[in-house]
Amino acid sequence: MKFKLSAFVLFLFLAQASMAQFSIGLKAGANIIKIDGKSFNDEFKYGYHLGGFANIGIGGRFSIQPEVLFNQYQTKTDSSFNHIYQNALSGATDVKLNYLSIPLLLNYKLGSLLSLQAGPMFSVLMDHNKNLLQNGEDAFKKGDFSMLGGAQISLGKIKLNGRYVVGLNNINDIDNKDKWKSQGFQLSLGLGL
Structure with a gap:
């Protein structure tokens, strides 16, 4: 009986979803990000x-916008990085972090x-940069959790986005001497298909 009830609820949900307005698209844009922490330069x-x-x-005015994004963040270590972490390589100042990100946004339409x-x-x-530490340890945690807030302008199939991103996790995987968190802006251009 539970299976039949579950199947019926699933059927109702899928029927409602199929009647809902649905669209897909592609997007690309710029990340203007900094990593907060005394080990990194305080610059975007x-x-x-x-x-x-x-x-x-x-x-009504609400929609859900799931996304799948390849995100690249860049930063520079501060001169204090080598003093805080003795096993760090000298001269390893540029850091690139490549993430597979899944934002799940709630949209509220203010107008058309x-x-x-x-x-x-x-x-x-x-x-990420494997050469940041001499002993081959990972300097950054394997994941991050962030909150996004912003606006989207829809000009037909063209979508312009501006968002503020704030990381909520400490992404330092070396120790607890210094907390590293990301923050910044995402600007993007999307095209509905």
């Missing part, structure tokens, strides 16, 4: 992101052109 560096998105209407967006972003570290 440019990276990029690219990927795809879907927009699922859930009624403008939507406000907010939601979490889950990121998995795909690649």
Whole structure:
């Protein structure tokens, strides 16, 4: 009986979802990010992101926008990095972090052109500088959890996004001497298909 009830609820959900407004698209843009922590320069560096998105209407002015993005963050270590972490390589100042990110945003339409967006972003570290530490340890944790907030302008199939990103996790995987967190902005151009 539970199986039949579950199947019926699933059927109702899928029927409702199929009647909802649904669209997909591609996007690309710039990341203007810094890593906070006394081991890193206090400056924003440019990276990029690219990927795809879907927009699922859930009624009224609300929709859900899941995305899958390749995100690249760049930063520089501060001169104090070698003093804090004795096993660090001298001269390893430029750091690139490549993430596979999945933002899950709630959109609220203010009008036909403008939507406000907010939601979490889950990121998995795909690649990073392996030469940051002499002993081959990983300097960065394998994942990050962030919150996003911003706006989207829809001009037909063209979508312009501006978002603020704040990392909530400490991504330092060496020790607890210094907390490393990301923050910054994402600017992107999307095209609905």
